[in-house]
Amino acid sequence: MLYLSLVVLIPLAAVTVKAISSGVGTFWSSIDNTLAIRALAITLGASLIVAAIGAVMGTLVAWVLVRDSFPGKRFVNALIDLPFALPTIVAGLTLIALYGPGSPVGIHLAYTRAAVIVALLFVTLPFVVRSVQPVLIELDREVEEAAASLGASNATTFRRVVLPALRPAIFSGAALAFARSIGEFGSLALIAGKVQIASIVIYADIESGSEQSAAALSVVLMVLALVVLFGLRRIGARVGH
Amino acid sequence: MAISRRATLSLRAVALLYLALLLLLPVAVVFWRTFEHGAGTAWSFMTTPAAISALWLTVLIAVIAVPLNTIFGVGAALVLARSRTRGKAVLDALIDLPFVVSPVIIGLALILVYGAGGWFGSLFLNHGIRIIYAVPGMVIATVFVSLPFVVREVAPVLREVGDEQEQAAATLGASSWQTFWRVTLPTIRWGVAYGVVLTTARALGEIGAVIVVSSNVAGSTLTLPLLVYQRDEQIGGQVTTSVYAAATELAVLSIAVLLLMTMFGSRTKDEVR
Numbered sequence: 001m002l003y004l005s006l007v008v009l010i011p012l013a014a015v016t017v018k019a020i021s022s023g024v025g026t027f028w029s030s031i032d033n034t035l036a037i038r039a040l041a042i043t044l045g046a047s048l049i050v051a052a053i054g055a056v057m058g059t060l061v062a063w064v065l066v067r068d069s070f071p072g073k074r075f076v077n078a079l080i081d082l083p084f085a086l087p088t089i090v091a092g093l094t095l096i097a098l099y100g101p102g103s104p105v106g107i108h109l110a111y112t113r114a115a116v117i118v119a120l121l122f123v124t125l126p127f128v129v130r131s132v133q134p135v136l137i138e139l140d141r142e143v144e145e146a147a148a149s150l151g152a153s154n155a156t157t158f159r160r161v162v163l164p165a166l167r168p169a170i171f172s173g174a175a176l177a178f179a180r181s182i183g184e185f186g187s188l189a190l191i192a193g194k195v196q197i198a199s200i201v202i203y204a205d206i207e208s209g210s211e212q213s214a215a216a217l218s219v220v221l222m223v224l225a226l227v228v229l230f231g232l233r234r235i236g237a238r239v240g241h
Numbered sequence: 242m243a244i245s246r247r248a249t250l251s252l253r254a255v256a257l258l259y260l261a262l263l264l265l266l267p268v269a270v271v272f273w274r275t276f277e278h279g280a281g282t283a284w285s286f287m288t289t290p291a292a293i294s295a296l297w298l299t300v301l302i303a304v305i306a307v308p309l310n311t312i313f314g315v316g317a318a319l320v321l322a323r324s325r326t327r328g329k330a331v332l333d334a335l336i337d338l339p340f341v342v343s344p345v346i347i348g349l350a351l352i353l354v355y356g357a358g359g360w361f362g363s364l365f366l367n368h369g370i371r372i373i374y375a376v377p378g379m380v381i382a383t384v385f386v387s388l389p390f391v392v393r394e395v396a397p398v399l400r401e402v403g404d405e406q407e408q409a410a411a412t413l414g415a416s417s418w419q420t421f422w423r424v425t426l427p428t429i430r431w432g433v434a435y436g437v438v439l440t441t442a443r444a445l446g447e448i449g450a451v452i453v454v455s456s457n458v459a460g461s462t463l464t465l466p467l468l469v470y471q472r473d474e475q476i477g478g479q480v481t482t483s484v485y486a487a488a489t490e491l492a493v494l495s496i497a498v499l500l501l502m503t504m505f506g507s508r509t510k511d512e513v514r
Contacts, residue, residue: 087446
């Protein structure tokens, strides 16, 4: 507990104290300017898009990994963990290498919002896949066969039988991806360019010595992250029943 | 569901194409860019004094942070799964904080506490210990961001196996220390191992929290991820071989560590059988 306090709790308390140290009025004026609001809006928007795409594609990938079989499946399965193993700065650089200036495929995304979204999809890929996969493995296939024998089409079976079982896993995976996207720095540091992502704005504020405004934006981001964390726990508790 | 062959194939194609475009192709291009001017050029960028010192600092920080978080992680997991204290729910929620708080905020938080004008900063400075903009701060930042991995891997295993075997050991007269080494630790071994792998990967690659508390001076406070960032900044967005070389060095280091650990893990598993 002492370890946790020294390393985690006291520093986070210090940020909150700093944010409101010169009064609540100063706190609001640091947030209530176009730059901070823009940064928050862009960050939230990008994170929502990433969570949505990640939920759909992650579920699809998990489905193929569980229900399909093809040569090299074990390799593909191992590949899913690559974004967790690869340092995030390298992840950002890989996308510049492929989609940046001098791109070998002729697509120029670097330094745009699209590039930010691609980078976030890269680093958050494992969350949904790894949360849906075990549920899909455990899923009783007899229920699906029963639905089919009662005349349900594949689409109906998926929507009425499979999806409800997977929904909590998809949700918690997407929420983790969302929380990670809100705070992500490493993979965006090189690729974001002039796109004002919240974590990069905070870093710029710290570098230029305006710790108070950095702390104010930090508190807003932390509150958002905590809301997601507690939302996650409620979903987790509901699944437990 | 009886899915037609065509549907199966198209789902498979979509999934594999997505993974190839998002993961495989970008990583392959970095390796190709690193060696496009020959292996000699790439090697010379990897062996500059700044690169070598960055490599050692990265390894040093991981070597300090990983054991600390492993010991804390196993201890915290034991508290979460076994004890019935009232603060348990709070501890459970707090442990996830480093996963949801942005790394940059973590760096800022450390400056505000341990920096020159911070809460405890002057205390350490009076004793001549510099924490922020020096290696100790970078170690604390790394410990912070990689804290939850071991706890989150070990606690579910402990809950799953229950405490019957531990109680049996205690009934047979084993001290709690003996019970831990002979009964508990062997059952949670795989959880610990996987947690350590994830902690190491994060410790080697962390940039957001570390960049804020580092003075970013080549040769003293530059880790490999910071070196990649700095080399990219200096040439003003014109990404060249020097950047790719540092990135490849970092990628090879972290992937090698992971492979080694997986190999080590599977070998001990075979011995047990």
